[in-house]
Amino acid sequence: MEFLRNTWYCAGWGADLGQDDLIDRTILKESVLLYRKQNGLAVAIGNRCPHRFAPLSSGCKKGDNVACPYHGLTFGPSGECVLNPHGDGTTPKAARVTRYPLVERYDALWIWMGDPELADADEIPDFSESSLREGWGHIRGHLEVPVHYELLTDNLLDLSHVPYLHPFLSAQGPQPDGFREERELKQDGNTVWSMHRNLNTVTTPLFRLLWEDAPEVIEGYFDMRWTAPSNLLLRAGISAMDGRREDGARIPMAHLLTPATETHTHYFWCQARNRKGADRAIDQELKAGIDHVFRDEDEAMLIKCQALMGTTDLMSLRPVLLHGDAPAMRARRILAAQIDAEAKLGT
Amino acid sequence: MEFLRNTWYCAGWGADLGQDDLIDRTILKESVLLYRKQNGLAVAIGNRCPHRFAPLSSGCKKGDNVACPYHGLTFGPSGECVLNPHGDGTTPKAARVTRYPLVERYDALWIWMGDPELADADEIPDFSESSLREGWGHIRGHLEVPVHYELLTDNLLDLSHVPYLHPFLSAQGPQPDGFREERELKQDGNTVWSMHRNLNTVTTPLFRLLWEDAPEVIEGYFDMRWTAPSNLLLRAGISAMDGRREDGARIPMAHLLTPATETHTHYFWCQARNRKGADRAIDQELKAGIDHVFRDEDEAMLIKCQALMGTTDLMSLRPVLLHGDAPAMRARRILAAQIDAEAKLGT
Amino acid sequence: MEFLRNTWYCAGWGADLGQDDLIDRTILKESVLLYRKQNGLAVAIGNRCPHRFAPLSSGCKKGDNVACPYHGLTFGPSGECVLNPHGDGTTPKAARVTRYPLVERYDALWIWMGDPELADADEIPDFSESSLREGWGHIRGHLEVPVHYELLTDNLLDLSHVPYLHPFLSAQGPQPDGFREERELKQDGNTVWSMHRNLNTVTTPLFRLLWEDAPEVIEGYFDMRWTAPSNLLLRAGISAMDGRREDGARIPMAHLLTPATETHTHYFWCQARNRKGADRAIDQELKAGIDHVFRDEDEAMLIKCQALMGTTDLMSLRPVLLHGDAPAMRARRILAAQIDAEAKLGT
């Protein structure tokens, strides 16, 4: 199973890459070095020295360049060797590492693992909704999950698992009269929306925390947007049944999934909120809650599923399809077609 | 190397499966769920939900059925999906898991991993000798051993290793005049007996514990019965040279070996005894002794052998054959022929 | 990738094999048993019993022989079975283990993994310089390094890595006027010399320890000799610029690399010294220093390189070649040709 290469993946949160850091991150099975130039601009180059394959991330920053820890070959942000301290100092032609286009946007570092000529920053999906903004709260995290990334996509696009796997995220007690669920699958080009709306439902403890005087009976919405290969935006919130969303409580989230390998995935998430943005105690509480739900419930379950699957290729097992699978199947088909098209392009 | 499928394996001790338990056990590389119906009857079905492959063992018992922990599909003792909580609630045809015939007998749960049509409980080998009975003592255990199951069969059918590997199980000091060993290999259909008799030998400390006033000079017998695929009964005890076995000390044992995978084996054992049956301190002492002998001596040695073999297929290494190997070789040949016959039946 | 077999490898230091020891050591993926006969002569035979593949190293020495721990087959120094305690006691023809020619010389046990007929002790390379001698100090050690052995050869033959990886082994502060480096590659038959000389350089702290009143400005030399497959002698020391080497400080070292598997290497090292030979505190200090440099700097780096290589075959990755690589490339070519010639011989 190949990965889509001519696309943007999240390589990390910008705030996690300090001015003096050399961070190595495995993306699509390649070891990538992330660092910042002296002017603060983040760059990404191959982490594997072409001489004896030492990791540049264990070396030293020298201005805008990085010196290999083993014999000191020094590479610049373009991936070219800029210094050979040995012999007559000429740099062998082959002494270069890959340069990966990198763009910092919506708090994240977006990396392009394919042909650099094709990299177009305008194709980075819009995550302005979930990014840092004046007056809103914001928390974020990074997990390494030992499962195939599409199992995480499936999980996020089919929220029908919430009542089973996440009891505390669900409404406690019976639903009021007039309660109604609406589910909708929308496709807009290659963007898939998995929309969930609960009408005349009760406020859950999570939202009560943010909006203490929320009405008893409200509308809840959880609209998940998928774009290839595996970047998801969750538009989530509650509002008064006859109210506007912007007057309610809103917690837009980004779920950015980046394959490290076929069996390991970087999971970068962030969550903004329009209420109690300055409350650090709520930051803590929400972050602890999200870590619990991801780590102890979703990840724990997906690890078990992956183990029982015994393969990373879900479709080869001919899974039974349920009603809630439609959005994830749509996303899988779009991605498979794109990977297929890319493979043909390559030949 | 294939496993024999149309046969009975021990899936566990009945007493270890409580009324509220959901136990998953890997047998012949399949993940099996064991539980009891409301009427107490033990059943076995596939543990892997056909939707997204979550383990039903992490789910919830609902009466006679089990609900999947991930999205709530619910399966009955026949393996069929009895509830789909999503969409219009129809259950997809393919939504079923395997049903495995299961019979509780001789304290054990016997599972049939092959064609259910062929399952015949009369073929379960007779372990009444080693099972719980009025007035006798009884202890039992369950080990997971990281070696191929036939290495364990070999070990049990060739007790010539006892003086080398288990010094404390052997006679201490010199044998009395008239000491004589008798070894016999018997085959009765597909049943193999490996008989060991020591005549005019001394009572070992183990038997002295059970029979304090045993005569100094006795007959010891260790008759191991093998039936395919890997269920063994050890008829062991001592008696006065001119006495009857039922007047001596008897410790019949079952050794039930069930392959989890090619490299891991469930080892279920139990031991009855006709003397001091109500003595709980002796229960403890015997159990500790058996654990020591299995874990620290047999298992430790077999793990080293398996590592040096570098394969799970002993015969491909063309082992040197010694006198004591005859029963194990007989058993290996019978089992290989049965596996072979089954493979032909399948094609 | 095959190993060279008709050659001498170091199996261990003689002093580490006591009179009562049974040591198992994996060499070229074979499990070898090392022990001493009653007359003290060290021998090597296959460690894997041909009956059920138990490790003889877990058995018992019986005079010049070794009894298997599982069923007691007993093997002599020639590898032949000398005792079968079972049945009528005849020893099956196939009951033998490999005999490996073994010679104890230069404090080391040299083993021949190929055709015993071809073993010629005169081909053991001369390590008298680095071995125990009257009036000199001597320390030695044994590391197990989880990388392919040729990565260690490369490391030792290209000392240009020292200033980058081993800052404390390098000159502190600026070099004096007249400082000059000389590098030379010499090949003498199948022996490769990688010579490093630093003229008009300063005494490093390491040598100051041995030679307190060394001149400020000295000549340092580090001449590494390689012989196939991977046994290296380092002639290292400092002397006055106009002085004789024997009047300076000398620390000849042996680096004997023996492949355990493709991914694991035994690294046997020893270091002699002509000054302060009786000083046990200096023994400790030097040994701690060497352990630190090997473990925390060389090994740590090579493990990272091996992981990033994702293969044990360096050349298949087409590494960039730098000036300092010439000796290691020469050695790799000689070894590859010898392995190739041996393969042809075998067919």
Ligand code: FES
């Ligand atoms: S490995 Fe990077 S310079 Fe040698």
Ligand code: FES
């Ligand atoms: S995985 Fe079992 S219901 Fe979805």
Ligand code: FES
């Ligand atoms: S394994 Fe060595 S004698 Fe049986």
